[in-house]
Amino acid sequence: MMLMRESIVMKIHYGTAIGAVFLTVIHILMRMTQDFHESLEYENVIANYEMIGYAIMLELLLILISVHGFNGLRIILLEMRQGPTYEKAITYGCIASMAVLIAYGSRTIIMTSMGMT
Amino acid sequence: MSNISQEISQEKSETVLSPSKSIKLRISRSNPEAGTEEKFDEFVIPVEKYTTVLDAILNVKSHLDHSVAVRYSCRQASCGSCGMKINGKPKLACFTKVSELDTDTITVEPMDNFPIVRDLAVNFTRMFNNHKKVMPYVVRDDSEITPGTGVKEILQTPEDVDKYIQFSSCIKCGLCNSACPTMAMDTSFVGPQALAQAYRYIADTRDKGKNNRLKIIDESHGIWRCHFAGSCSQVCPKGVDPAMGIQLLRSYLLGLRD
Numbered sequence: 100m101m102l103m104r105e106s107i108v109m110k111i112h113y114g115t116a117i118g119a120v121f122l123t124v125i126h127i128l129m130r131m132t133q134d135f136h137e138s139l140e141y142e143n144v145i146a147n148y149e150m151i152g153y154a155i156m157l158e159l160l161l162i163l164i165s166v167h168g169f170n171g172l173r174i175i176l177l178e179m180r181q182g183p184t185y186e187k188a189i190t191y192g193c194i195a196s197m198a199v200l201i202a203y204g205s206r207t208i209i210m211t212s213m214g215m216t
Numbered sequence: 217m218s219n220i221s222q223e224i225s226q227e228k229s230e231t232v233l234s235p236s237k238s239i240k241l242r243i244s245r246s247n248p249e250a251g252t253e254e255k256f257d258e259f260v261i262p263v264e265k266y267t268t269v270l271d272a273i274l275n276v277k278s279h280l281d282h283s284v285a286v287r288y289s290c291r292q293a294s295c296g297s298c299g300m301k302i303n304g305k306p307k308l309a310c311f312t313k314v315s316e317l318d319t320d321t322i323t324v325e326p327m328d329n330f331p332i333v334r335d336l337a338v339n340f341t342r343m344f345n346n347h348k349k350v351m352p353y354v355v356r357d358d359s360e361i362t363p364g365t366g367v368k369e370i371l372q373t374p375e376d377v378d379k380y381i382q383f384s385s386c387i388k389c390g391l392c393n394s395a396c397p398t399m400a401m402d403t404s405f406v407g408p409q410a411l412a413q414a415y416r417y418i419a420d421t422r423d424k425g426k427n428n429r430l431k432i433i434d435e436s437h438g439i440w441r442c443h444f445a446g447s448c449s450q451v452c453p454k455g456v457d458p459a460m461g462i463q464l465l466r467s468y469l470l471g472l473r474d
């Protein structure tokens with residue numbers, strides 16, 4: 100069962116890893132704009148979400164990490180057992196779980212950035 | 217003149233032969249078809265400094281237990297028949313001297329990641345099927361022997377040959393597949409042996425089957441399941457580097473080389 104060529108999946112896998120590392124570095128550097136503890140206070144975190152650029156970056160980070168993580172999980176599970184039914188279940192299961200996680204995370208980002216806290 | 221020949225003769229007679237010593241050879245015995253559990257039989261056998269592990273096993277077969285099952289043929293690391301685990305590491309029995317192991321107890325077991333036929337003999341069917349799958353031959357429409365084509369010889373420069381020559385040393389002994397951690401987990405994985413051979417033919421300038429071969433290995437249990445542990449390259453008795461071949465194949469698939 101093949102949704103797309105494995106080399107394309109792996110290009111996405113490597114690309115999302117590089118992108119996620121880059122955005123995580125920015126995310127961590129943003130903690131340094133003020134005292135670390137202060138940056139994690141409730142009001143400051145909410146303020147971060149309300150910056151539209153930062154909210155877009157968090158959304159991107161969520162997508163990149165979800166795609167990379169669930170593909171990684173799919174690969175590990177495919178190596179543990181084999182069989183057409185199992186592989187189909189793992190592939191669709193991972194895609195569905197990824198979509199649910201992205202949807203739930205996006206809901207949090209969108210609601211918070213719109214001030215619905 | 218007669219003095220000289222006498223001296224040579226005397227020198228010969230005083231040549232010290234390597235003192236023979238004894239070692240304990242532990243051989244894994246099992247017969248899955250008969251449902252017997254794996255056990256180890258121990259044999260004490262004399263060895264010389266030039267005795268190979270295969271010689272030691274054949275000594276057991278000749279004098280102590282005829283029923284030991286072992287596959288072998290050329291005794292010179294050319295046929296790839298006598299691969300087994302020697303003191304825990306995949307090696308060719310004919311290419312491993314007892315003296316180099318530096319121990320008085322040698323344990324021989326069948327290779328990992330292969331179904332056991334009996335004792336030290338394993339089933340190569342899966343490896344040979346994967347090998348065939350990657351089309352291990354030069355693919356092209358014309359031929360050096362096609363009459364009337366005007367093609368007499370398909371020339372290659374030494375640089376062209378350098379690209380794949382080490383991979384053509386593969387003797388299909390299966391040691392790389394036995395050492396591969398992915399092969400241990402993923403029963404559908406194509407394996408380092410077949411992947412190295414895929415690279416050998418893709419890198420050959422005479423070959424035109426690159427796209428087909430890349431398609432064959434670009435699937436969910438293909439080349440991307442290699443974790444680059446490198447153990448395949450470490451155990452190869454012929455100096456082939458399957459791990460490098462796999463990385464070079466990946467660079468084709470990632471579009472980093474044509």
